[in-house]
Amino acid sequence: MFNWIKKTIKKILLLLPTKNIVLFESHPDCTGNTKAVFDEMIRRGYNSKYKMIWLLQTSDPKDHNRLPNVRYYKDGNRIYVAYCRAKLFISENCYFSKTRAHGQYALHIFHGGALKDVRAYYRVPEDIDEIITESPFLLELDAKNNSCRKEILNPLGFPRNDVLLGVKVEIDKLFKGHDFKKMIYWMPTFRQHKTNSSLSHSSISIPIIHDEKTVGQINRKAQEYGVLIVVKPHPAQDISMVKSMQLSNLLFIDDTFLSKQKVSNYELLAGADALLTDYSSVYYDYLLTNRSIGLCWEDYDEYKKREGFIIDTDIMMAGGEKIYTADDLCGFIERVGKGIDLLYEKRTEIRNLIFPPPVEPCTGKVVDRIDEILINL
Numbered sequence: 001m002f003n004w005i006k007k008t009i010k011k012i013l014l015l016l017p018t019k020n021i022v023l024f025e026s027h028p029d030c031t032g033n034t035k036a037v038f039d040e041m042i043r044r045g046y047n048s049k050y051k052m053i054w055l056l057q058t059s060d061p062k063d064h065n066r067l068p069n070v071r072y073y074k075d076g077n078r079i080y081v082a083y084c085r086a087k088l089f090i091s092e093n094c095y096f097s098k099t100r101a102h103g104q105y106a107l108h109i110f111h112g113g114a115l116k117d118v119r120a121y122y123r124v125p126e127d128i129d130e131i132i133t134e135s136p137f138l139l140e141l142d143a144k145n146n147s148c149r150k151e152i153l154n155p156l157g158f159p160r161n162d163v164l165l166g167v168k169v170e171i172d173k174l175f176k177g178h179d180f181k182k183m184i185y186w187m188p189t190f191r192q193h194k195t196n197s198s199l200s201h202s203s204i205s206i207p208i209i210h211d212e213k214t215v216g217q218i219n220r221k222a223q224e225y226g227v228l229i230v231v232k233p234h235p236a237q238d239i240s241m242v243k244s245m246q247l248s249n250l251l252f253i254d255d256t257f258l259s260k261q262k263v264s265n266y267e268l269l270a271g272a273d274a275l276l277t278d279y280s281s282v283y284y285d286y287l288l289t290n291r292s293i294g295l296c297w298e299d300y301d302e303y304k305k306r307e308g309f310i311i312d313t314d315i316m317m318a319g320g321e322k323i324y325t326a327d328d329l330c331g332f333i334e335r336v337g338k339g340i341d342l343l344y345e346k347r348t349e350i351r352n353l354i355f356p357p358p359v360e361p362c363t364g365k366v367v368d369r370i371d372e373i374l375i376n377l
Helices: 002-015 032-043 076-085 136-145 159-165 212-224 255-261 265-271 282-289 300-306 326-338 344-354 363-375
Strands: 021-024 051-055 070-073 088-091 105-109 130-132 182-186 227-231 250-252 274-277 292-296 321-323
Touching: 002 076, 021 032, 021 076, 032 051, 032 088, 032 105, 032 159, 032 363, 051 076, 070 076, 088 363, 105 363, 130 363, 136 344, 159 265, 159 282, 159 363, 182 265, 182 326, 212 227, 212 250, 212 326, 227 326, 255 265, 265 282, 274 282, 274 326, 282 292, 282 344, 292 326, 321 326
Parallel strands: 021 051, 021 088, 051 070, 088 105, 105 130, 182 227, 182 274, 227 250, 274 292, 292 321
Antiparallel strands: none
């Protein structure tokens, strides 16, 4: 009976014309590329003509700022009505399925460039009209990795990355009480689910820091050279052992911290003096800053066997120092503290390959494209 009622309501809604509604989606809610696009659209006054609706997955609608003609929906029925009557869908994490053959446009923005082999997990639905990608150089690999037609990819760049081209965020104000001169932002990729082993891609949870002795070694080295290491692990990772320790220069944060500090993940990244990561496409993004990158390669062979890569990592990731052991990590920390950059020239070469100069902000270009789409709907 319920399904019949739902189908009937849908038929009625689809008899009605579309409205000036734009839907937005991201994960976490109201972040990333979609948020950068939304902010620019607000700056240009789009909400004077369009109702702009965020579809929330986890947060409460009342937690978000109220702007004229902007709504935050979590209720399924309200979302469903918006789906049926909206003109434009802008997504980053999930794919929107259009409800009409005409009069609607689905624009998706990838949240990472081609690096890991994700063909077993991602496939772009046929009704996605256009996808914004990060780099012309990665275009064919992005199409292959996401099982989609190259023709629907538009390499305008990721709007969230514009902050990486700007003035560095004042990190010391975010981490009051910590004594440091340089900051390394550690963003490990997802490896091992803390409750579901079938979702794990490695036998380790987080690289290098497996026991209290090693954690202490890393913390002392960071303290010695005035370096604060800020770690933002994947929410599913088990880091209980490390978090239980009292550490001066090794700090773990999550999205709650970012929310309380009113800073985005990429604003924090922009303020870092170096990046520590591994098999994450944040490697590409951080190339824009041309600052030091360390790559935790401890479980590389295992990860390659379990997941694999869509790129030749020896070539594409030569801009990052490979870190296999605690001693390697200590060496990287020391060099960051001293301002020594071993791979500047190689990294510059790869940066210019991925992002041909001159590198310019791209949010405006993406919103210009959105303007073209809305005019033609």
